Amino acid sequence: MITTALAAVFSTQAFALEKVTFGTNWLAQAEHGGYYQAVADGSYEECGLEVEIMPGGPQVSGRPLMLAGKIDFYMGGNMLQAFSAVEQDIPLKVVAAHFQKEPQVLMSHPGEGLDTWEELKNAEQFILGDEGFQTFYQWMVKDFGFDESKRIPYTFNPAPFIANPKSVQQGYITSEPFAVEREGGFVPNLFLLADFGFSTYSTTVETMQATIDERPEVVQCFIDASSKGWYNYLYGDNAAANEMIKKDNPDMTDEQIAFSIEKLKEYGIVDSGDTEEMGIGAMTAERIADFYQKMVDSGVMDAGIDIEKSYTLEFVNKGVGLDLKK
Numbered sequence: 001m002i003t004t005a006l007a008a009v010f011s012t013q014a015f016a017l018e019k020v021t022f023g024t025n026w027l028a029q030a031e032h033g034g035y036y037q038a039v040a041d042g043s044y045e046e047c048g049l050e051v052e053i054m055p056g057g058p059q060v061s062g063r064p065l066m067l068a069g070k071i072d073f074y075m076g077g078n079m080l081q082a083f084s085a086v087e088q089d090i091p092l093k094v095v096a097a098h099f100q101k102e103p104q105v106l107m108s109h110p111g112e113g114l115d116t117w118e119e120l121k122n123a124e125q126f127i128l129g130d131e132g133f134q135t136f137y138q139w140m141v142k143d144f145g146f147d148e149s150k151r152i153p154y155t156f157n158p159a160p161f162i163a164n165p166k167s168v169q170q171g172y173i174t175s176e177p178f179a180v181e182r183e184g185g186f187v188p189n190l191f192l193l194a195d196f197g198f199s200t201y202s203t204t205v206e207t208m209q210a211t212i213d214e215r216p217e218v219v220q221c222f223i224d225a226s227s228k229g230w231y232n233y234l235y236g237d238n239a240a241a242n243e244m245i246k247k248d249n250p251d252m253t254d255e256q257i258a259f260s261i262e263k264l265k266e267y268g269i270v271d272s273g274d275t276e277e278m279g280i281g282a283m284t285a286e287r288i289a290d291f292y293q294k295m296v297d298s299g300v301m302d303a304g305i306d307i308e309k310s311y312t313l314e315f316v317n318k319g320v321g322l323d324l325k326k
Contacts, residue, residue, distance in 0.1 A: 023056060023062030028249035031260060033261070035053055036241040039053065067092070076205070086305050097283045099269050103202065124167060126150050158184065202269075223316060224315075234270060
């Protein structure tokens with residue numbers, strides 16, 4: 001007969017949670033809310049994981065930590081990094097895309113002749129960071145005829161944009177517009193690049209091929225629970241997740257969080273298009289191929305990369321969490 005004490009030991013072993021670490025690519029914010037929600041509401045625990053979220057930031061390089069085996073999953077920006085990994089023979093893959101649309105926008109002053117996408121070309125200045133200039137702006141030059149010579153560097157300070165009503169500035173739909181409204185006293189025009197054809201997925205989940213091969217059940221659990229977390233964060237009670245975000249990032253305010261969630265929902269950043277039938281995190285080979293071709297045509301990426309090595313659809317498109325949408 002098994003004693004009560006021994007049965008308790010067996011029970012503990014049977015239900016021991018597997019510890020995994022997820023590295024984000026920036027400081028804690030509402031844009032990471034689904035993952036914090038999945039910790040807060042027990043979605044990860046339900047399928048057997050104890051997840052530690054390791055926030056990124058200006059001094060944190062998360063992807064090298066994953067390559068070194070120090071973390072299990074990493075939050076990618078968009079698909080360009082995954083394409084580059086294939087180019088460099090790095091065995092990592094995107095296993096889910098929790099943003100259907102990259103939240104990159106261009107902002108302009110209203111009533112200054114810069115109120116439509118076509119009119120943006122008339123701006124005096126384009127205030128852009130190096131990465132944006134080398135990626136999405138090259139696509140804008142190629143596909144729409146924007147002028148490279150008008151670019152000036154973006155220093156992550158909205159003051160130059162606010163001061164020049166004939167300027168255009170890059171930003172994230174969830175972030176910079178809030179700063180402009182607060183500091184400039186006006187609501188800028190917003191042009192979400194995804195809505196004009198910049199078709200990359202964003203806020204991807206990356207992991208190493210070895211993790212996929214050796215622990216596929218862990219990958220599936222993380223992806224399924226993250227999808228549930230995103231549904232619950234957007235459509236349910238997200239108070240506990242927001243408290244966790246503010247604990248990890250004390251500079252984060254309730255007002256910024258509320259603004260970010262509003263924009264995530266308004267613009268369909270997380271939940272739109274394919275997610276309506278396939279669930280949050282959905283990806284398609286056609287969409288990834290479309291974006292890659294645009295980047296080749298724009299001179300951003302070399303032709304001939306085997307982009308099918310950059311992702312797998314094994315863990316997504318199963319409709320997980322659709323029943324949680326309210």
